[in-house]
Amino acid sequence: DAGVIQSPRHEVTEMGQEVTLRCKPISGHNSLFWYRQTMMRGLELLIYFNNNVPIDDSGMPEDRFSAKMPNASFSTLKIQPSEPRDSAVYFCASSLHKNTGELFFGEGSRLTVL
Amino acid sequence: AQTVTQSQPEMSVQEAETVTLSCTYDTSESDYYLFWYKQPPSRQMILVIRQEAYKQQNATENRFSVNFQKAAKSFSLKISDSQLGDAAMYFCAYRTHSGGGADGLTFGKGTHLIIQP
Numbered sequence: 001d002a003g004v005i006q007s008p009r010h011e012v013t014e015m016g017q018e019v020t021l022r023c024k025p026i027s028g029h030n031s032l033f034w035y036r037q038t039m040m041r042g043l044e045l046l047i048y049f050n051n052n053v054p055i056d057d058s059g060m061p062e063d064r065f066s067a068k069m070p071n072a073s074f075s076t077l078k079i080q081p082s083e084p085r086d087s088a089v090y091f092c093a094s095s096l097h098k099n100t101g102e103l104f105f106g107e108g109s110r111l112t113v114l
Numbered sequence: 115a116q117t118v119t120q121s122q123p124e125m126s127v128q129e130a131e132t133v134t135l136s137c138t139y140d141t142s143e144s145d146y147y148l149f150w151y152k153q154p155p156s157r158q159m160i161l162v163i164r165q166e167a168y169k170q171q172n173a174t175e176n177r178f179s180v181n182f183q184k185a186a187k188s189f190s191l192k193i194s195d196s197q198l199g200d201a202a203m204y205f206c207a208y209r210t211h212s213g214g215g216a217d218g219l220t221f222g223k224g225t226h227l228i229i230q231p
Contacts, residue, residue: 033218043205043221056217089157093219101147101166101209103219105159 002026006092006106014114018080021109024073025094033103034067034077035091043091049075082113116141116208120222127196128230134181135191135225137206145211148182148189149219154202162204165189167211193227201229 005024013019025032033048047057049069057067064083069075079086089110093103117140127133139148150162165173165182172180177194193200203226207219 035218042223043219045218045220048218091159093159101211102149102161102164103209104161105151108157108159110157 004106023092029094031095118222124226126228147209149207
């Protein structure tokens with residue numbers, strides 16, 4: 001069974017540009033999470049969805065960040081406009097609701113904003 | 115809010131020896147999950163072991179075992195017969211079981227494990 005699939009694996013962009021990160025969760029999982037990992041702050045939960053509905057976006061840094069989940073098999077995290085401090089690895093993870101509690105992670109998208 | 119603390123930024127162990135990574139957490143809940151995840155240089159987050167708080171028996175997965183002390187809010191990971199492939203960042207994580215467990219993981223800052231050949 002395919003795991004969580006993220007794209008792109010690497011993204012280098014210039015300050016002010018729009019960045020879109022994509023995620024396909026594991027089929028049948030109904031909870032999806034976006035995390036950001038930096039050396040300074042570690043792993044931070046940005047937002048999560050349950051049955052495609054955003055439940056808690058209190059971790060989203062500011063209005064430049066937005067996330068959508070138009071259907072059960074696809075989610076995007078968008079940054080517009082991007083800034084150098086957004087440089088990080090962004091992980092998407094999914095979980096089968098009321099299962100073992102385990103989150104399954106994608107391989108992450110490394111974003112570099114110049 | 116729950117917090118997870120890993121007090122050892124870095125640990126080093128000789129190949130084939132045993133090492134224990136520490137983790138403590140703070141919560142007012144009685145039912146929750148605890149995890150150890152491994153992140154090698156490839157950056158993939160890999161589940162190592164899980165523990166459900168209502169289970170008294172410590173979880174074991176091959177060379178990996180935990181010492182879960184619920185009253186002390188401690189959840190340490192023991193790696194026996196360390197192998198070079200165990201070298202990685204190890205993250206302790208907490209997840210609430212309330213509301214069906216859809217609240218994500220709270221992570222510690224991680225412990226960098228070095229395996230000396």
